[in-house]
Every structure is written in C-alpha cells, then in structure tokens.
Amino acid sequence: MTVNRPRIEGYAVISREGMIATADGRFPDEIRIPADHQFYQAAVDRASAVANGRHSAEGGAKAKFRHRLVLTRRVDRLVPDPGNPRVLLWNPAATPFEEAWGRLAIENGTLAVVGGTDVFELFLTIGYDTFYLTRTAASVPRGRPVFPGVGERATVEQVMARHGLALRRTRLLDPATNTVVEEWVPRAAE
Template sequence: MTYRFIGYAIVSEDGMLADAGGTIPPALIVKADQDFFMRGLDAAAALVHGRNSAEQPTSPVRRRLIATRQVATAEPVAGQPHALHWNPQGVPVETALARLGVADGNVAIIGGTDIFGLFLSKYDVFHLTRASDARLPGGRPVFPGVPDRTPEAVLAATGLQPGEARMLDAERGVHVVTWCGPLATSGINASPR
C-alpha cells in the first residue's frame, strides 16, 4: 500500500482557517482557491477530515474517513456507503483506508486543526493558501501551535520545503505555496491542475 498524504488549507494572514466560532468567513472563500481545492479532491482516492469540517456537495460520492472519538476504531457511517468514522487513537490511518477499500493513491487531508496537526509527520505535500487581506484574531488555527509559530514554520519543522508562491487572486493577494517532502519530486503529482 502506497499512500501520498496531501494537505489543503486556506488561512488568514494570521494563520487561522476559521473564526473563533468555527465558521469559515467570506474572506476565506475565494473562487480560485475553491477551484484549486476541488481539483485536488477530484484527484484523491480518499479524503480525511474531522467531524466538524464542512461537507462538500460531492461528499456523498467520495471515499472519506471522518475522524471522531465516538468510535473505537473504524465504523461505517449510516447512510453513507463511501464513508467511515475513524478514531485515530484506535487504528492507524493506513488500516482505516484499507477498510474503506483504498489500497493506494492520494489522500487529501482537509482539516480541521487537530486533523491537520495529526498528519504533520506524514505529509508528502501541503498546499497552503493565504488570504493576505483577512485577519481572524482568536480564530481557529490551521495547526496546533499557531499563532505562536507561523504555519510556514510548522511545515518547515517537519522537513517540507516550500515551492514558489502562485497567485490565485491578484486583486485580493491570495496565493498558494506548495510544500513538498523529499518523495514528492519522484512522481507525485503535487499540484492539481
């Protein structure tokens, strides 16, 4: 089994992915980023997210692990044949993915904070989009330890290296930087087109 763990997040200038109440504000909803994100999800064999992450219109047809402490290991989600509830402390992600019927491929990690933090030692690629015109003081950080450290400092500490910033929305100053590990250059399509 060969999985490639790829993170996707859009954050405010201060490293937040939602406000203090867990709501994604309009300032972090950027069409070009949403398009980039959806292309990444389309290329993924499975998604991993927390139980409070926003559902996408295409969620019911995607293979998904929904992280929760409400189950012991991994259990089917009622009425959702392509999803499993998964307890990260109960069973390794690779085991849960195999139970989901995913033997290999890209696995998109799409949040929230605890889930992004859980995979810090596993990322092959992390696409970090910044909305430089948005600030969310007291919001929900992308990684544990933010804002004491920047999201970039957290990613660098894992050994990932940043690529060039690509502008997604010049008017708003929204850009994405793809952070890659050493294996990401050996055949992994790090950047969805």
C-alpha cells in the same frame, strides 16, 4: 493483502494570521476566494478519498459520493458511517492509519486531507507528500489555527519546518485579492 500507502495531500486556506476558521468554528467569508475554491474542488475531485474531522468537510455536490475517513474521538474502533457507506468513522487513537486506509479498499491513490486543526496536525506526523497552503490577505484574528499553536507561539512556516516540510513553490491564484497557493513538500523532495 498488503495495502500501499496513498499519496497524502493537505489543503488549507488561511487568513494572514494562519487561521482556518473563526473562534466559533465558522468558515469566514473573508477567506472564501473563488479561485481557491476552484483549485480546491478540482483537487478533491482528483483524490481517491478525503480525510476530515467531524466538523470539517469539503462540501460541493460530489461530497456524498467520495470515499472518506472522518476523524472522531466518538468511536473506539473503525466503523462505517450509518448515513453513507463510502464513509468510515476513524479514531486515530484506536486504529492505525494503515488499517483505516486499508478498509477503504483503495489501492494506492491519493488522500486529500481537508481539516480541521487536529486533522492537519495528525497528518504532519503521518507525513504529507504535499501540503497546499492557500494564503489570503484577509484578517481573521483569534480564530482556529491551521495547526495547534499557530498565532500563539509559532508561525505556520515554523510548524511546517519542524515537521520536515519546505516551501517548493508559490503561485498567484487571484491577483485581485492577492491570494497565493504555496506548495510545501518534504525536504528530501525539494
């Protein structure tokens, strides 16, 4: 059986420095924006499955009912999570994405990629169909960046452009906090 590639969508909320977390990995209150949370939860509710690292998750009451790929280096093959039959523990260094997606047994569908840094980077290589980047005006200096190198040697825009993504549109999510969501797509899809 041939499994079709899913639509791959990324979702991240960042500080003005491009950070998704504090240096110790905590999701900062400064970038918790209710309008973004509502946008994000609606997106993961529509998705067929979610991909996240061991320390990232989308949360919410429905999280345990979602199909999921949890990226981890702690396994050497694709294995079911002992705590949830809808979850597969996936080491991308040992198993190709197509095999991991196929094991979820979802025909077509949408995969919502929700972080962290290394997960967002991996899917830059696999290929996003759309990356929804929520930008806040909040400051989180010296945190964990959305992509490796952001804040040190590159901007978010430079990383996205290097991987063939271009900004399609921007819309205001919350005027009170000046929070916007940007829609990044492959250049050919502009």
